[in-house]
Amino acid sequence: MASPDAYLRQDWQMVCGVPMVCAFSFDWDRIDNFQSRPDDIVISTYPKSGTTWMSEIVDMILNDSNPDKCKRDAIFNKVPMLEFAAPGRMTSGTEQLAQMPSPRMVKTHLPVNLLPKSFWEKGCKMIYVARNAKDVAVSFYHFDLMNKLHPEPGPWDNYLKKFMAGRMAFGSWYDHVKSWWDKRNDHPMLYLFYEDMKEDPKREIKKVIHFLRKDLAESVVDKIVYNTSFEQMKDNPATNYRMAPSAVMDHSISPFMRKGIAGDWKNHFTVAQNETFDEDYKRKMADTTLLFRMEI
Ligand code: PPS
Numbered sequence: 514m515a516s517p518d519a520y521l522r523q524d525w526q527m528v529c530g531v532p533m534v535c536a537f538s539f540d541w542d543r544i545d546n547f548q549s550r551p552d553d554i555v556i557s558t559y560p561k562s563g564t565t566w567m568s569e570i571v572d573m574i575l576n577d578s579n580p581d582k583c584k585r586d587a588i589f590n591k592v593p594m595l596e597f598a599a600p601g602r603m604t605s606g607t608e609q610l611a612q613m614p615s616p617r618m619v620k621t622h623l624p625v626n627l628l629p630k631s632f633w634e635k636g637c638k639m640i641y642v643a644r645n646a647k648d649v650a651v652s653f654y655h656f657d658l659m660n661k662l663h664p665e666p667g668p669w670d671n672y673l674k675k676f677m678a679g680r681m682a683f684g685s686w687y688d689h690v691k692s693w694w695d696k697r698n699d700h701p702m703l704y705l706f707y708e709d710m711k712e713d714p715k716r717e718i719k720k721v722i723h724f725l726r727k728d729l730a731e732s733v734v735d736k737i738v739y740n741t742s743f744e745q746m747k748d749n750p751a752t753n754y755r756m757a758p759s760a761v762m763d764h765s766i767s768p769f770m771r772k773g774i775a776g777d778w779k780n781h782f783t784v785a786q787n788e789t790f791d792e793d794y795k796r797k798m799a800d801t802t803l804l805f806r807m808e809i
Pocket residue numbers: 558559560561562563564565566648651652653655656741742743744746769770771772773774777
């Protein structure tokens with residue numbers, strides 16, 4: 514079993530051509546051979562795109578927004594991350610999932626080509642949340658500062674260059690959002706946007722309810738909107754990641770629930786960085802119909 518020194522603040526490790534969190538990269542067979550169940554609900558995102566928000570929304574939908582049930586455990590236990598591993602320190606995502614009753618909620622940041630085949634073969638429902646690249650880069654930078662499973666991010670200017678080159682955990686944002694978008698019509702998949710959720714959370718939550726074939730009273734939907742607001746989730750120990758070991762996440766550097774807005778990139782990008790980013794973005798996104806709003 515690896516000692517934490519072997520993976521804390523270590524560089525990404527390549528897994529099938531994709532940069533991966535070092536701690537997650539051990540024993541990749543556990544991912545390739547993972548067996549899904551037909552009623553698994555997969556919540557997939559590129560990191561920092563609203564995974565935790567969507568996870569809590571789905572848990573609330575499955576539990577009729579009952580606050581006691583939804584506070585039963587931390588979000589990372591209610592919705593295990595498939596690829597998570599911290600050998601010698603915490604139970605892996607695949608071990609957690611093996612012990613869970615159905616229907617399971619499964620969090621993942623894996624790109625399409627690394628998702629275990631079993632999820633595609635069994636036709637599992639998948640909810641993908643995408644967030645604009647500029648806000649993802651800013652959020653990821655702050656996350657890398659506080660999350661010791663990741664390497665130190667270094668200076669912001671260089672970090673942004675690495676983001677554009679896809680030298681990030683889980684690889685290129687551009688490839689991730691595009692390849693999941695291309696899969697949306699061949700598979701039971703709901704593809705949503707963080708910016709739409711910010712703009713009108715009730716409208717987007719209703720899409721999830723419909724996708725999961727649930728029928729909830731308007732008052733229950735209103736409760737879900739309230740309980741999954743940024744302010745409520747930031748205050749809720751089950752959703753704000755304060756229950757994660759402090760040796761891994763240091764909220765005093767940057768809280769997990771940081772700002773929760775669309776357009777924060779404007780506080781971080783210089784004019785020159787923005788111009789370079791936009792030019793490169795146009796090229797990388799020229800081959801897709803996928804459109805993002807950088808602010809609302
Ligand atoms: S992770 O680590 O990849 O699973 O992170 P993820 O949950 O995908 O994304 C974290 C960002 O989402 C923000 N967040 C929210 N925004 C609005 N409303 C709610 N309820 C909410 N919950 C989480 C969180 O603050 C991170 O974004 P930033 O921009 O860093 O604040």
